């Protein structure tokens with residue numbers, strides 16, 4: 001049976017989906033009759049080098065082609081002979097089997113001296129040209145330096161670095177790229193349909209992934225899938241010939257990690273292993289997937305190696321995990337791939353990578369709800385807000401929290417309640433807009449200094465501010481309770497407000513937004529009493 005790759009080999013440039021950058025230049029040269037005498041096509045195997053070389057040879061010798069046209073007609077006798085392999089003026093040489101200088105001399109250099117028996121050009125396509133010996137390259141170099149007018153050389157290689165610079169510099173060079181899924185999948189679909197099959201997108205996506213950008217491999221895999229004889233090809237059908245994929249497990253694990261749900265992620269891995277899945281393969285697929293998640297987090301949209309449903313989940317995971325956490329997971333997976341484990345529990349390194357990527361902060365969140373610390377001022381004195389190491393909770397990794405020290409001396413503090421740890425970590429990350437920019441008591445302790453600073457700009461303000469008590473901080477918003485309505489109003493005035501905010505910034509090094517509210521004297525005193533007794537003190 002004819003292979004799909006041969007059967008569907010493009011007959012015109014317009015049929016070639018891949019390597020658009022190469023096609024554009026070559027078609028322009030054909031239309032303007034400015035074709036070069038030597039080309040060097042480099043790039044991975046199966047990316048269309050020979051296909052485009054043959055099309056160029058055919059178009060150059062097409063009898064019907066006129067100036068301005070860049071396609072072979074495919075109907076003249078030259079074109080039809082070409083299609084059936086009878087055209088003698090296109091000489092294809094596999095350099096890998098003809099590395100010796102004698103072969104090169106006889107088959108290429110001597111041959112090139114004679115004008116073609118048919119057509120205008122003799123085209124030499126030298127595949128795997130990097131295999132030629134040094135003396136062969138030397139012999140060829142002289143011909144490339146002064147090529148006969150009727151000779152065109154197309155050198156193709158998968159290993160550009162093995163081509164002598166002297167040869168490369170004589171050629172017009174084109175780099176061929178791996179065929180991306182976005183180009184490959186529609187092409188595979190077209191072929192399947194032309195063969196009378198319907199094929200699911202996730203099958204095409206998997207073939208595309210497995211072939212790693214090599215169209216020839218992809219079409220060969222497609223051929224194997226079509227040969228199964230089912231007219232409608234689903235992933236279940238295709239899995240008979242395609243290597244097993246764990247994409248369902250991969251997406252479930254990543255979704256759980258994105259939600260910081262370590263328990264769920266570990267459970268999925270556990271089930272996978274007890275069902276006999278290969279941890280090694282799972283890690284490899286996770287690596288590929290999480291890498292795409294990271295690109296998604298960066299805003300990349302070229303993730304068509306997956307079907308539409310998977311892409312949707314991939315994007316969601318990307319926005320949930322962000323760049324930093326997906327990078328962390330990727331890093332952990334790379335480490336897990338090289339770490340050894342107990343043979344009976346092969347998943348340990350993977351489990352560690354998952355736990356790391358889940359972030360302890362949110363594991364804690366799933367144990368205890370977050371209570372904003374500002375709402376209930378029960379924290380210890382200000383200078384203690386510098387925990388260095390928080391003791392590990394059962395089942396939770398110890399977490400080192402680096403909170404920027406206040407000007408005071410840092411003291412190590414062992415916090416017990418998870419809520420406090422939560423708030424502190426939130427402070428450190430300035431994650432939530434409602435998390436206080438700094439502890440309220442910092443402002444209370446330095447309130448007199450702030451008032452003194454305002455005096456420099458407005459001598460009336462200290463009077464107003466002495467009647468005001470900082471009562472709350474949420475995010476960067478500080479609420480000042482004023483005993484008199486006119487004090488509250490005075491602080492709402494833009495100029496006064498700015499002076500107070502400037503003063504607080506000068507003393508506490510944070511820009512805040514102040515909101516003044518009128519709280520009758522009695523209630524205000526209660527608030528102060530509550531606050532101070534919350535600190536463990538008492539009003540004398």
Ligand SMILES: [Zn+2]
Pocket residue numbers: 061062063064065072073074075076077078079080
């Ligand atoms: Zn023709």
